[in-house]
Amino acid sequence: MNRLLDKNDNLSIIIAGMFAIIIGLGVARFAFTSLIPFMLEDYLNITFAGILASLNFAGYLAGSILSIFIKDINQKVVLFRVGIFLAIISTLVLGFSTNETLWIIARIVAGFAGAMAFVVGSAIVMMKLQIESKTKVMGIHFSGIGFSILTTDLISRYVLSSGGTWQDSWIILAICATILSFYSIYILSFDEKVKQNVVKHKFDTSIFSIFVIILIMAYFTEGVGFVVQGTFLPDIINNLPGLEGYGNITWTLVGLAGIPSCIIWMRLAHKYGSINIIIIALLLQTIGILIPTFTNNIYLNLLSGVFYGGTFVGLVGLFMNLGGQLAKNNPVVLMGALTTSYGIGQVIAPLYSVYLIERYGNYDYALYLTAFIVFGGVLLLLIAKKFQTQRV
Template sequence: MSDAHTPSLQPWQVITGGICGLVLTLGLARFVFTPLLPVMQLQTGLTDAAAGGLAAINYAGYISGALAVAWIDDSRWRHRLYGLGLWLALLTTAAMALTTWMPAWALSRYLGGVSGAAGMLLGSGLVLGWLMRQGRRPELGLYFIGIGLGVVVSAAGAWALSFYWTLWSDQWLAFAAIGLVFFVPAWLWRPPVPPAPAPAVSGAVVPLISRRWMLTMAGSYFAAGWGFVISATFTVAIVEREPALAGQGALAWALVGLAAMPAVFLWDKVARRWGDTRALLLAFGLQTLSVVLPAVSGSLAAALMGAIGYGATFIGIVSMTLSLVGRRAPQNPGKAMARLTLSYGAAQMIAPVVAGAMAQATGTFKGALWLTAAVMAAGMALLATLPQDEPQTP
């Protein structure tokens, strides 16, 4: 797969293609599970613990993909595997509709997780590298609008499809058809294969990532992954469990995506003005508050404010963290991002299992939400130990 098929791509095409790739690999292959979870539980008897297990398996696939990306240096292979991830996202979304056999669901969720890693890490690395080669500001805020858009597509799609198809399997197939709309531009406008790195120039300054910095960031990103996956997996179910809020789950999930889409631009501005570390600390603090709100109150206002706060912060944490590590490793940003993401993925494997088991044992998600807030606070404490970086020039 050379760049011969995309000799004259324009910036808007590369960004739009990347956004569509994120909608496909995360919005559909990952996030559709969240709004469809209540109807799947109602019609198939899927338990809370089994739902948490499937979410964990999805992130086992994600972390497997991240491990592969962390080892791959060859730019052509990174490009090929990104394309494979797009295909996997489409096929695994359709495969969820074909059976209720748990091992088959597990395999589909696992491969869907692999596709998510391709979209998130390979795609973002290719786009960030392309931006740097074009002399553009090396930020991923615009690219990561695809995450918020993916949430909106999954929420709005689940709400609209429920009027036409009441069967859970029909809704999965409909989402696969929707995926084709995003697959075409994502495939045609993939970032070109990066050129081979130029030989190091004597005296050139190469950004370095110290072991302490990387370990500290990995610890804080583990906490971010924990906070992300609990809400990503259970937001709709948490809202639907409240007797006074039944039927409002899709609204809460849509608000997550709607808050996430403009947030990517705002967090880029905050990071430039205050510096990356301070901006990350603020995002962690706000996300912790958004997790606590539905644990403190069962009101619709608390649920919706929590959803908005979560949507406005999780994407900022991801975007700022990956942009930061990518800038420090310009020769292969996707590989550096993948290494950091291993801790994020580990949290995403552990947290849903713990939360699902706690919810099944107690009949409520409140204990899991308080635990998540504590993990996020620990991540903030780790971030606070890092040197405060200087704001970027506007």
């Protein structure tokens, strides 16, 4: 027990980091996907749901870019705490109000809060860990994304199965987040102000080689690929003939598949090369996106959830790890470029999706376009291999 309350113990740091991911990504972001089928029944329409998703990602993008340029770890701790607080408050708004303006503000704030809890929180975890191979341990930390999907989905389903409404689910999720927040805020802090010597490096434009530019463009396609299923997957499955009610089971599998994905893909990249493994992951994601468009077979559609959960977490780790290797002395600049590219894809995808859904009355064309864009990322990376002049 004493070990779990030790701020400097690696186990407690990892647990606190995972709790932060559950709050910032699970409650403030992915729970929205889990509850979409129920909110569509008596409150949301598909267009407003897409707009809310886009605004949430816009808030996350703004927070992610801000966090990259905050160097002082003491400021990061403050931002982390603010993010945790905002994640909880913005979630409560959804439970107590149906005012559209408040929902718009809440989803933007929730996106920003998610970036503070996840991006900034991960930086604090990275600094506090006292272990030689931090990269491997961070793989365990990022498995918290899968846990965040799984836990928030199970909580929501329990509330709904017990006779509660989707609004009750938001309130219970906020209460659970509040309980977890005490531990995260306590552990992910420092007993005294940390003194840092920030080394400034001259901006080196040479890092933006043709290979890196293509890599940034490919990460945009993954931003698109992440969003459509990450926003609508339960409703996509529920709308297939004979699969009504299976949407949330598929979403549960997304969370389960996401837990080990980062660790597995990173090990494969170390053995076979990052670009080769990214291409394979993107191809699997493309197949998963297309499955609901050509079959209503339950097993294949459950597999689409596994393909999605098993790729999107790992792809973030693969792209960012490769970017870190290529960044030389300018990690902030390159990570900022990659994050911005990915974020723009996240913001755009829900908007074209709802347009196509409204026009054609189903999800097929939104999924076709999304799969086409993700496959474009594969083609870009095949081209990039020709310009890969250094071993990464």
